[in-house]
Amino acid sequence: MIGLIVLSIFITLIILAVLIISNEDLPHSVILFMGFGLGSVILFFLFSAPDVALTEAVIGTGISGVVFLVTLLQIRSKEVNR
Amino acid sequence: MINIKKDISIETLVVSLLVSVMTIMLISLFLNFEVVTSSIGTEIIGINADTTGSANAVTSVVTYFRGFDTLGEVTILFLSIFGIGLGLEGYKDKLNIFAYENQLLKTAVDTLFPLIILFGFYVIIHGHLSPGGGFQGGVIIASAFLLMFLAKNDDFALNHKIMGLIEALSGASFILVGLLGLLIMNRFFDNFLPLGTLGDLFSGGVIPLIYIFVGLKVSAEITALVEYFVRIKDVK
Amino acid sequence: MLNSFNQTPFLHGVITIGSLILLTIGLVGALTKKNLFKIFLSLAIAEASLFIYFIGMHFEVGKVAPIVTDEVTKFSLNMVDPVPQAMILTTIVIAIAVLSLALSFVINYFKLTNNMRVNQMDELGEGK
């Protein structure tokens, strides 16, 4: 079944990527981006690469999500103040 | 969500067309070739058990065969967090941007914090036996500190002197392990400790040692990164 | 019929086409979007697609992770290539380092100018 699972994950990832880029709402895109990271974590796990999966989970999804969100918060707080 | 009128301009169309043509060329190219069956990776799998004594071949590539890349990687992390610090230092303030209190989180974090730290060290120390290692464990430790920042706002402060010391010493020790290899075995990062039995916690020669230093450095650095980002406050 | 879906060539085909489409989406996004935040998101997607491609192409159906455990008791050629995994591990860390540096610059720039759009960054140029 691995072929079909990989295919469906790829389709999800492509839809997510289009949504991330075309979305007008920035926080929305960041959440979707973390979902994108989760999808790639599953892919890495399926590809017998648990090390990379773990790294992508903690770094690619966790920390980069935090960094993106905090950047947004910074920009938002300023825009509200303006 | 997709606003066709606004999103699709001539520029977008041209760029999309060009990149798509490139992609189709790449796809037709990549679909045609066979991945080589014998690579340096397969050779490494063949000799790994005897040369490094690490049960995780990825770890032995990261810390031993391509240990110098890992040094570069640690350097990049160090450098970029240094750069972030240079820029954001001026905005640093005691208040953090999460200006709300969550009593539940506040209570839970006291139990969770040591557990997460413990888990982080577990991942670091078992880097040569199971998936994980210095980078992953280091980031897990840093995430415990992130939780602290979220829960306790101003009540939680890091001692920057100790952080800087950990960072400097672990980075320097990482290089010194390499230099010891150069002095004893005449090759940088070469193993100068007994290998032990494959699969034991105390095995793999210098690999656990290197991963501990990498883990300490990464955790200190990512914690600093998170702190810089979380504690930015408008100066005005 | 269903069996052919589980063969390595089909899998590699899916990985190639899928990740290159992701790469295209990322590059197009980076080239056409005007918001700095969106540009760096798109670049992150483009990089992630390369990681997926590289790991995926070294996987073949039935191969296991290159780790000796209780079930897999010795190193054999039925394991996936560890070198690409080590390379991608390194590259993921580099990518997040570069990304967070970029975002810190964006924060600094925004605090100075209140501007997030790349086409309005007109500080540099002839006579400025």
Added chain:
Amino acid sequence: MSTLYFVVVPLLASFLTPFFKDYLRYISVALNLVLLVFALSFMGAEPIREYISFDSALSISFVLDSASLFFIVLFLVIMTLFSLYHLQEESRKDSFILTNMLLASVSGLVLSGDIFNIYIFFEIASITAYILTSLGKDKKAYSGAIRYMIIGTFASIFLLIAIMTIYLNIGSLNLATIAKEFSSINENSQFLIILSLFIGFGIKAEIFPLNFWVVDIYQASSNKVNALFSSILSKAYIFVFFHIAYMLHVNTKYLGFLAIIGAISFAISELSALSSKDLKRVFAYSTLGQIGVLFIALSSHSIDVVSGAIFLIALHSITKLMLFLSLDILEQKFKSTSVDIFKKFNSLFLVVIFAIGFLSLLGLPPFGGFIAKLTILKGLAGLQEYLLIGAILVISLIEAVYFFRLLGSTQSSQTKESVEVALLPKVLLSIMAIAIVYFGLFPDALLDISKSVATSLIGGADV
């Protein structure tokens, strides 16, 4: 005697920065001098290939042949002069860490014999450059740094594509192995690898059509940073690109393409420089022009021409360092880098320095630049590339227009302000000026070295 010290010692020093406190500037000078002596001790030795951690191509290797040694020595000389110039200022943590990182990364770039390791050093050098650009901490600096990061991420994506295609096709990362196997893989993959390498390194080596961003970055950065960019960073990228190109025995039709691109780059940059009103931009355009000449010469696949290019690299590095540091003195006085400040300052010393720099860049006797251009033109004549010779000569005339215009404006009758140059910069600038004149009058020693460097660069994978 490990070649690794060139990379590891600066890294160790920058990791240990918190312990050095106020002595950073002295440590910086000492470190550069020690490494320079260490590098000179390799002079005349046989090429060395050193494997790190494991004695086969499974591990990373460093290669020290006369080409990489030449570049290491050149970078160390520049860095030593730069750190000496820095002695007059306070010790600063940021400049210490960044210069050391820059030194480590460019040394790694030229020494490494492993394509993925080159990528790592490429990234270290890039990040250092981003931070150096942002050091000004104002709108301009951040705007420049953000642009640099966007374009730099594109470069690293393409470099990654090249490395992945290489590993998928050849199954090795060692440059020597790749060089052996490269001709046996399929044509399309070869083309893809070369194209991706060209885009990846071309962006960083500042070559047309990938150099539209460079001038803005130079304008955003301070003069000292520009001196480093122009005399160290771009040279390292150019060397690595041509090193890999020659190792892979790239088809001559691709090399011909590079020569044409070089000529276009030269022409466009010099034409843009004519209308530029900002000295930083003028010097940046001039750097781009010289890089165009270097691309013409380096892609010729002939030892005579390439040795001229190596000579030009050495001369151009020293000249640009001198010019940017002199501009730095002027900027500190006038707080501006507009071309108008050339009419305002009154200092015979600086006029002489600028004159030597400009005339050497133009390639007029008796300065070093003349010998470099003469060698390149002679070699090209030997190859019967008369079109390229004509192009170089015609475009040099354009170059002459704006350089003489700048020199002429120093003699204008406007009211002048005298500029005092402190002793240390005066000595350093004089040393560089004397070096330029010296290499113009007695070029033989450097020409011999250039020839051996060119031989080992073109010979490629023979270590």
